[in-house]
Amino acid sequence: MPLDFKFPDVGEGTTEGTLVKWLLAEGDKVKADQPIAEIETDKAVVEIPSPKTGVILKLYGKPGEVIKVGNVLATIGDAGESAGASKPTPTQTTTVSPSKSPASLAQGSTSSSTNAILATPSTRQLARSLNVDLSRVKGTGPGGRITDEDVKNASAVSTITKSKSPSSSIPPSAPSSSYREPWESAPSASASSLPHVHPDDTVETTQGTHVVSPLAHVESTKQAWKSEGSEERIPLRGLRKTISDRMVKSMFTAVQVTHMDEVDVTALVELREKEKLKMEKKGIKLTFLPFIAKACVAALHNHPYLNASIDDSTQEVVLKKYFHVGMAVDTEDGLIVPVIRNVDQKSIVQLAQEMQDIAQKTRERRISPEDLKGSTFTITNIGSLGGVYATPVINWPEVAILGVGKIQEKPVVRAGKIVIRHMMTVSLTFDHRIIDGAQAVRFTNEILQHLEDPGLFLLDVI
Amino acid sequence: MSLQKLTDFSTYKLSILDEQGKVDEKLLPKLSNTQLVELYSHLINLHVFDEKALKLQRQGRIGTYGSCAGQEACTVGTAYAMEKQDWTFPAFREHGVFMTRGVPxxxxxxxxxxxxxxxxxxxxxxCFPVAIPVGSQPLHAVGCALAMRYLKKDAVAIGYFGDGATSEGDTLEAMNFAGVFQAPVVLVCQNNQFAISEPRSLQTRAETIAQKAIAFGFEGIQVDGNDVLAVYQAMKQALEKARAGKGPTLLELYxxxxxxxxxxxxxxxxxxKEELETWRKRDPIVRFKTYLTAIGVLTPALEEKIMNEAVSKVERAVQAYETMPAPSPSDMFDYMYAQLTPELAEQKKNFLAHLSRVNNASSSKSGEGPGFP
Known part of the structure; x- marks a missing residue:
């Protein structure tokens, strides 16, 4: 009897993992406890050993794919058996010892091959009244159970699909198969036929109000892929997924406004040129970044609302009395922001050394998770590859981020004459929920004063 | 005005069997060849058990598990020195204590x-059950030791904990009580160099953990924890001392x-990795095997027999575990107190009523795995 081996909770409360690679192929013989796959969870990369001796009949998923805890990973049987023979059903599939595996219990059967429809009688009733075929609905509830919401969403989709008949208002020139934003060709639909759609989903169009279910959007997108063909789908995962989640969180939480200015850093450039070689002998690469970080912290001291966060749960502004500066580092895998702690308590030389070490560690991906947490303000170098100004995205839950541009020689006017000076641009994005424009400008001005007149750093020395 | 030296302290480290499998004859414990083989079998049993448990966890057949690889000698060596009437208070990496003491x-x-x-x-x-809370075991052991003396029993209590627990107030309070009242207790610290990810160097500025006992007025000794003979010998002496009414001992098993x-x-x-490789050369089982082979106690045939027995013992235990009838969800109320407190009795009643309302209650056979600090 073939055994459907489900991906267990290999961590502690792990819900999914990414398949790194298969260690065996379909048709291979396998011994009990022999590793069959390597899977990366949020905790570690782990080897998953086979629960029994036999033959690998089927492997589910490709490297790079996300596997949910409780989904079948492999079917293992005896030679001559086929994977289909096992026909996993929610009650009989569980592998070795269903009762003893908290993971398989907690997750229930989410096996893709299950045919049974899981829904409560009241949901079934709702489906009948909305004319929804439950066998076509994917359940999102526990163990794949179909919820009332699933039925309502399915109903909304079918309503929209139906109303997109050739006789609807699609302009004849538009290729009917191409993807369009739902509101572009929207026929007016009455809200009453689409129960429980959130008001946020309502989009004003010239044709009137069209209510769009989020699912409808997804459905029509899928249609487009089918017809166009030449696209590649790359799973959003790992660092990219983390960056994506955090960017979305930031953009949907903070009200972001960017203030831009320019500063004459000629004196700073001269100072650095003068001290650079001395530092090099000590193995320290003196960049502008420690100066900029110091200038920021000097200004943050006087503008506590820029060194803050908002506690949404209590509706309080949290002013931070410590100054941990995040430093955006570009790595091969994506953007990582390690944290330099207590910048106010360190000298420029110490900062230079620390930044050098931490940037290298980050690029080599040797940075520990602890070093990526707890920043109160972030600096990002937007000019290293080119460009003048940018609109950096706040490193939530912080409330401000400073982008610095490339230092370039430019003609500027001084005492009525055109002279050549070293100029640097800055772009400060701030959270307008707690910081107003005037304050952001005052704050930026203080940073610029330090960068323009590095003698001020000396005056700050304790 | 004067500045006078009041006391002088020394801390010792015991090791008998070195990494090459050579022993210091003068320090050898009195163990018969049969006992040496038995000790070796316990180590192999534990090792095979440990490897199997890791596999079972990765297959979803047990919950979160803490491996004892590399530390086998600490639990086997200490437990092997105990008498049946002695009380053990394990933390969670002491599988070897249970099994060496005869728990199935x-x-x-x-x-x-x-x-x-x-x-x-x-x-x-x-054998007290596994206790996950860090540093609770020394308190329990000292309390039990005092109770044993009060009841005039010839039993010593043994509390196990890790290097991380030595930074807990509970552990230090327990040590203070042990010293003040000369409790018949042995406090066994498995210093495995890490409290989860916190290295030993960040745990204490003190050079050894053993020397912490000095502050509480009793003896502490560091023992090569990868040397099963040293662990056994140090434990044996500490137990004899406690039994003779001469007070507690802190063993730091390095x-x-x-x-x-x-x-x-x-x-x-x-x-x-380098650190790991250094320690791999100090494997407690390998060096004991080298020694036993050198003195002719262990032959390849015997070694194979012990290994095969361990493998089949583990397989039988897995089978017994997996065919065991499911526990009842209400069990969670039943093992804390001999008699339920009124609040718990009420909670149990409500819970049972809830269970009978939930139609698939009977299928919820297993609970969550243990939580970890």
Whole structure:
């Protein structure tokens, strides 16, 4: 009897993992406890050993794919058996010892091959009244159970699909198969036929109000892929997924406004040129970044609302009395922001050394998770590859981020004459929920004063 | 005005069997060849058990598990020196204490499979269950030791904890009580160099953990925790001392956790390979095997027999564990108190009523795995 081996909770409360690679192929013989796959969870990369001796009949998923805890990973049987023979059903599939595996219990059967429809009688009733075929609905509830919401969403989709008949208002020139934003060709639909759609989903169009279910959007997108063909789908995962989640969180939480200015850093450039070689002998690469970080912290001291966060749960502004500066580092895998702690308590030389070490560690991906947490303000170098100004995205839950541009020689006017000076641009994005424009400008001005007149750093020395 | 020296202290480290399998004859414990083989079998049993448990966890057949790889000698060596009437208070990496003291292996699998009944042992086995809270075990052991003396029993209590627990107030308070009242207790610290990811160097500025006992007025000794003979010998002496009414001992078993903290940890993130390789050369089982082979006690045939027996013992225990009837969800109320408190009795009643309302209650056979600090 073939055994459907489900991906267990290999961590502690792990819900999914990414398949790194298969260690065996379909048709291979396998011994009990022999590793069959390597899977990366949020905790570690782990080897998953086979629960029994036999033959690998089927492997589910490709490297790079996300596997949910409780989904079948492999079917293992005896030679001559086929994977289909096992026909996993929610009650009989569980592998070795269903009762003893908290993971398989907690997750229930989410096996893709299950045919049974899981829904409560009241949901079934709702489906009948909305004319929804439950066998076509994917359940999102526990163990794949179909919820009332699933039925309502399915109903909304079918309503929209139906109303997109050739006789609807699609302009004849538009290729009917191409993807369009739902509101572009929207026929007016009455809200009453689409129960429980959130008001946020309502989009004003010239044709009137069209209510769009989020699912409808997804459905029509899928249609487009089918017809166009030449696209590649790359799973959003790992660092990219983390960056994506955090960017979305930031953009949907903070009200972001960017203030831009320019500063004459000629004196700073001269100072650095003068001290650079001395530092090099000590193995320290003196960049502008420690100066900029110091200038920021000097200004943050006087503008506590820029060194803050908002506690949404209590509706309080949290002013931070410590100054941990995040430093955006570009790595091969994506953007990582390690944290330099207590910048106010360190000298420029110490900062230079620390930044050098931490940037290298980050690029080599040797940075520990602890070093990526707890920043109160972030600096990002937007000019290293080119460009003048940018609109950096706040490193939530912080409330401000400073982008610095490339230092370039430019003609500027001084005492009525055109002279050549070293100029640097800055772009400060701030959270307008707690910081107003005037304050952001005052704050930026203080940073610029330090960068323009590095003698001020000396005056700050304790 | 004067500045006078009041006291002078020294801390010792005991090691008998070195990494090459050579022994210091003068320090050898009195163990017969049969006992040496038995000791070796316990180590192999534990090792095979440990490897199997890791596999079972990765197959979803038990919950989160803490491997004892590299530390086998610490638990086997100490437990082998005990008398049946002695009381043990393990933390959570002391599988070897349970099994060496005679608790069936199936119980240990049950515990790690989330079945609390695994902690229930024969009434004459003085083994307390696994206690996850860091540093609680010394308190329990000292309390038990004082109770044993009060009851005029010839039993010593043994509390196990790790290097991390030595920074806990509970551990230090327990040591203070042990010293003040000369409790018949042995406090066994498995210093495996890591409290999850926190290295020993950040745990205390003190050079050794053993010397902490000095502050409380009793003896502490560091022992090579990868040397089963030294562990046995130090434990034997500490137990005899306690039994003779001469007070407590702190044993710092200097060892290294070869695996992750638990199956929910990835130790490659916080320690380097070189260190691991250094410690691999100090493997407690390999060096004991080298020694036993050299003195002719262990032959290849005997070695194979012991290994085969261990493998089949583990397989039988796994089978027994997996065919065990499911525990009842209401069990969670039943093992804390001999008699339920009124609040718990009421909660149990409500819970049972809730269970009968939930139609699939009977299928919820297993609980969550144990939680970790």
């Amino acid at each position: 292996m199936v119980n240990v699998f049950q515990y790690w499979g989330g079945d609390e009944r695994g902690s229930k042992v024969e009434s004459d086995m003085n 060892t290294y956790r070869m695996g992750d903290h638990t199956t929910a940890d990835d130790s490659t993130r916080y320690r380097n």
